[in-house]
Amino acid sequence: xxxxxxxxxxxxxxxxxxxxxxxxxxxxxxxxxxxxxxxxxxxxxxxxxxxxxxxxxxxxxxxxxxxxxxxxxxxxxxxxxxxxxxxxxxxxxxxxxxxxxxxxxxxxxxxxxxxxxxxxxxxxxxxxxxxxxxxxxxxxxxxxxxxxxxxxxxxxxxxxxxxxxxxxxxxxxxxxxxxxxxxxxxxxxxxxxxxxxxxxxxxxxxxxxxxxxxxxxxxxxxxxxxxxxxxxxxxxxxxxxxxxxxxxxxxxxxxxxxxxxxxxxxxxxxxxxxxxxxxxxxxxxxxxxxxxxxxxxxxxxxxxxxxxxxxxxxxxxxxxxxx
Amino acid sequence: xxxxxxxxxxxxxxxxxxxxxxxxxxxxxxxxxxxxxxxxxxxxxxxxxxxxxxxxxxxxxxxxxxxxxxxxxxxxxxxxxxxxxxxxxxxxxxxxxxxxxxxxxxxxxxxxxxxxxxxxxxxxxxxxxxxxxxxxxxxxxxxxxxxxxxxxxxxxxxxxxxxxxxxxxxxxxxxxxxxxxxxxxxxxxxxxxxxxxxxxxxxxxxxxxxxxxxxxxxxxxxxxxxxxxxxxxxxxxxxxxxxxxxxxxxxxxxxxxxxxxxxxxxxxxxxxxxxxxxxxxxxxxxxxxxxxxxxxxxxxxxxxxxxxxxxxxxxxxxxxxxxxxxxxxxxxxxxxxxxxxxxxxxxxxxxxxxxxxxxxxxxxxxxxxxxxxxxxxxxxxxxxxxxxxxxxxxxxxxxxxxxxxxxxxxxxxxxxxxxxxxxxxxxxxxxxxxxxxxxxxxxxxxxxxxxxxxx
Amino acid sequence: xxxxxxxxxxxxxxxxxxxxxxxxxxxxxxxxxxxxxxxxxxxxxxxxxxxxxxxxxxxxxxxxxxxxxxxxxxxxxxxxxxxxxxxxxxxxxxxxxxxxxxxxxxxxxxxxxxxxxxxxxxxxxxxxxxxxxxxxxxxxxxxxxxxxxxxxxxxxxxxxxxxxxxxxxxxxxxxxxxxxxxxxxxxxxxxxxxxxxxxxxxxxxxx
Numbered sequence: 001x002x003x004x005x006x007x008x009x010x011x012x013x014x015x016x017x018x019x020x021x022x023x024x025x026x027x028x029x030x031x032x033x034x035x036x037x038x039x040x041x042x043x044x045x046x047x048x049x050x051x052x053x054x055x056x057x058x059x060x061x062x063x064x065x066x067x068x069x070x071x072x073x074x075x076x077x078x079x080x081x082x083x084x085x086x087x088x089x090x091x092x093x094x095x096x097x098x099x100x101x102x103x104x105x106x107x108x109x110x111x112x113x114x115x116x117x118x119x120x121x122x123x124x125x126x127x128x129x130x131x132x133x134x135x136x137x138x139x140x141x142x143x144x145x146x147x148x149x150x151x152x153x154x155x156x157x158x159x160x161x162x163x164x165x166x167x168x169x170x171x172x173x174x175x176x177x178x179x180x181x182x183x184x185x186x187x188x189x190x191x192x193x194x195x196x197x198x199x200x201x202x203x204x205x206x207x208x209x210x211x212x213x214x215x216x217x218x219x220x221x222x223x224x225x226x227x228x229x230x231x232x233x234x235x236x237x238x239x240x241x242x243x244x245x246x247x248x249x250x251x252x253x254x255x256x257x258x259x260x261x262x263x264x265x266x267x268x269x270x271x272x273x274x275x276x277x278x279x280x281x282x283x284x285x286x287x288x289x290x291x292x293x294x295x296x297x298x299x300x301x302x303x304x305x306x307x308x309x310x311x312x313x314x315x316x317x318x319x320x321x322x323x
Numbered sequence: 324x325x326x327x328x329x330x331x332x333x334x335x336x337x338x339x340x341x342x343x344x345x346x347x348x349x350x351x352x353x354x355x356x357x358x359x360x361x362x363x364x365x366x367x368x369x370x371x372x373x374x375x376x377x378x379x380x381x382x383x384x385x386x387x388x389x390x391x392x393x394x395x396x397x398x399x400x401x402x403x404x405x406x407x408x409x410x411x412x413x414x415x416x417x418x419x420x421x422x423x424x425x426x427x428x429x430x431x432x433x434x435x436x437x438x439x440x441x442x443x444x445x446x447x448x449x450x451x452x453x454x455x456x457x458x459x460x461x462x463x464x465x466x467x468x469x470x471x472x473x474x475x476x477x478x479x480x481x482x483x484x485x486x487x488x489x490x491x492x493x494x495x496x497x498x499x500x501x502x503x504x505x506x507x508x509x510x511x512x513x514x515x516x517x518x519x520x521x522x523x524x525x526x527x528x529x530x531x532x533x534x535x536x537x538x539x540x541x542x543x544x545x546x547x548x549x550x551x552x553x554x555x556x557x558x559x560x561x562x563x564x565x566x567x568x569x570x571x572x573x574x575x576x577x578x579x580x581x582x583x584x585x586x587x588x589x590x591x592x593x594x595x596x597x598x599x600x601x602x603x604x605x606x607x608x609x610x611x612x613x614x615x616x617x618x619x620x621x622x623x624x625x626x627x628x629x630x631x632x633x634x635x636x637x638x639x640x641x642x643x644x645x646x647x648x649x650x651x652x653x654x655x656x657x658x659x660x661x662x663x664x665x666x667x668x669x670x671x672x673x674x675x676x677x678x679x680x681x682x683x684x685x686x687x688x689x690x691x692x693x694x695x696x697x698x699x700x701x702x703x704x705x706x707x708x709x710x711x712x713x714x715x716x717x718x719x720x721x722x723x724x725x726x727x728x729x730x731x732x733x734x735x736x737x738x739x740x741x742x743x744x745x746x747x748x749x750x751x752x753x754x755x756x757x758x759x760x761x762x763x764x765x766x767x768x769x770x771x772x773x774x775x776x777x778x
Numbered sequence: 779x780x781x782x783x784x785x786x787x788x789x790x791x792x793x794x795x796x797x798x799x800x801x802x803x804x805x806x807x808x809x810x811x812x813x814x815x816x817x818x819x820x821x822x823x824x825x826x827x828x829x830x831x832x833x834x835x836x837x838x839x840x841x842x843x844x845x846x847x848x849x850x851x852x853x854x855x856x857x858x859x860x861x862x863x864x865x866x867x868x869x870x871x872x873x874x875x876x877x878x879x880x881x882x883x884x885x886x887x888x889x890x891x892x893x894x895x896x897x898x899x900x901x902x903x904x905x906x907x908x909x910x911x912x913x914x915x916x917x918x919x920x921x922x923x924x925x926x927x928x929x930x931x932x933x934x935x936x937x938x939x940x941x942x943x944x945x946x947x948x949x950x951x952x953x954x955x956x957x958x959x960x961x962x963x964x965x966x967x968x969x970x971x972x973x974x975x976x977x978x979x980x981x982x983x984x985x
Contacts, residue, residue: 004458011473018510019485027495031495062427063363064363066362067362067430068362166848175712184563184564191493193501199638199709201720203638231717232720292843293834294846294848529796529798535796536799537799538798565827567829567833570827574821577818578811630835
């Protein structure tokens, strides 16, 4: 029997099965993704294409192989629901009583309600008046939705106003590398997509939120050890130009500490590639709440009950988050 | 010729790898040269290793074994030589392109389009004649290795063309690009290298020990498991893709355990448990070491695929160590064993420096151990510390440096081994051509002498 | 480079080529294989999200993802109404600017039907759908699907309030409360299919 064609068919079938699983299905599911809406405001589409300079920065990132040390994917190991009291209401005693009662639920009950530090501290002493200071404040934590809903209802019944905050958790997020996990929609308009496979350096998925200043990135590229003590990153001095100061110092010139500064009369100016790369890095944000990765963001100027469909819902602020 | 050029590329690869490794200890090393930053040197090293050494030597072995097992002559050898030249040109252009910054950004697929098409064309030239050789075989009963090699001949062009066409042309949007790149990478490193490496083991171990391969059915099982499930294991657990992809990757990676056990059992029973047999022949030593690396690497891959453990080792040096173990520790060692067996037969000569072969073996084993072990341990330490958000990142990075220093030593040992390998091969080639030249010269002068004597 | 030099050796070498014996695969290995396959299927069932592109780890099913979505509106009725409008519930036909499509979907902009002080008619439209007839002298070919099963009273009240109080669209009418929606829902329970405009005009909006 001529096994030759059989072998060919076997190899073809095997490859076809892994191809249809990982190439075809991926294209159907992820390759045809469209822009989606954030869950906080359907009028805001996500993601937006990177502006021109940042798009060029993506190519600089690719050409210099930054993805071999830096990953761009943040993981999440769980989601918790925090119950946040936003307004104290008129019947404060009832609110405090309800809070203390909710805090009493044993931690191993299926409801999974547990008090957060401010409430746990108040559990001991009966007077919980201090609880209602400094609102809005997260006071309870739950791991399942029905229990959280019931808690919010109980609190709302005492004329206070409470709401649920969705808090993703995980070691990467605890390190401040993002507010939620990275999902496919974050990379929709990038080509090539470089999620990286090593963390010789920190994850960059959300670095634009952590370090929004271009100058930070420029200094880091030129002299990493000057910017971050103990960094093992090599300097990328070829992205910059050291030249004699002309009639006036250039506005682009880097402000360098003494040990990295050029000799007197010289200045260090970023080349186009460095500026593009810095712009790309500051455009890396992964904090928009999406259906597939829900998250509660601080409702900033949402107090305006206008009837016009606004597009500027403050779903993501530009201020660096507190860690 | 394939083997010789492969050896040269191997040296280039180790040079790049060394440079990359040193950069960790002295970040300022060669920092001012754009072409030599870590981000470019590392893909250059990996690519020259994979495409410069692993693939061409694998192809050379494939052609040799297919010809031998089929009792047929290699069809159109000059075409194969042209293909090899084309391939080498492609790889050279590709490496230069990477150093210049034209990398594609996808891991293991970094060669820019112009180089990739040259490589593809070169491969087709070589593989097509391999298929023809297989077709022309006179021995119709198929041996185990032939399945593996025949499948491998087809595997590469399919995955390479798919990946390159979809990714280079920008046809695919967003995260799907990364998934396809991961798919390609797994298929290349696990399936292609696995197919050829296992074919060599199944061919040379019985041949050189003079025994029969223990079970064709075990080999069949390994073959099917490898081609069905080997290529699906590449998606990391926390990748930005829907949950079903890492889940599927995990399940298929687990099945790798059965593949590994089947192969190990087969070889073990072939030598009837007497592993000492493997130490007798210099080639067999390499094969034995390669087999051990295959087993350990395969088991490690399956263990690390568990999501719980994957979170610890995912972005650490452990994955690099594991990759090195499976690509170099397994495939390269097996290739060395095969080349040390094949080339003397090809040229009907013995190696000029037989003691260097032994030295190469010990250097290679020591180098692999020194590279893999510290990185694996360092990687686990790094991963565990990364889970704790209170430890600052720079501390963790600094903590990996001692491990990296030891692994650089391993890199150095491995590189010296490559020099020895090249010396041996070069010496043999030189001897061969010199012998031919001498005999041709003698024939020519003998003719003139006869002509003179006659006249 | 080629095996030419080995030609005479080939024939004798053929005898030296390895052969494979026919030992069977040990049963325990097959058992292990099936155990792994079974375990793998169980794992995929639990953690694989059944190939849904919307399920990302750590969530395991679409229901879990749904359960973790933030509450709509965040306390602001108009915000909730905007979200319901864009779900896409209304925006698909009536468009984001509320003007609908001429000949297909009626506009909500400056509409008398919308601005009716009592919301009885438009609540019925949202609950049971609308089809055919003429609205303010124009006929529209599109039909409106009933939303009574997909939207809660609160959501219907919010979206109607949003539409009725949308200053940009020139609408200015009193808000709609969830209780009113509930009332109308009870009253129109028996109604079998979509309304036509003529039927609705016969019912008083205060009903």
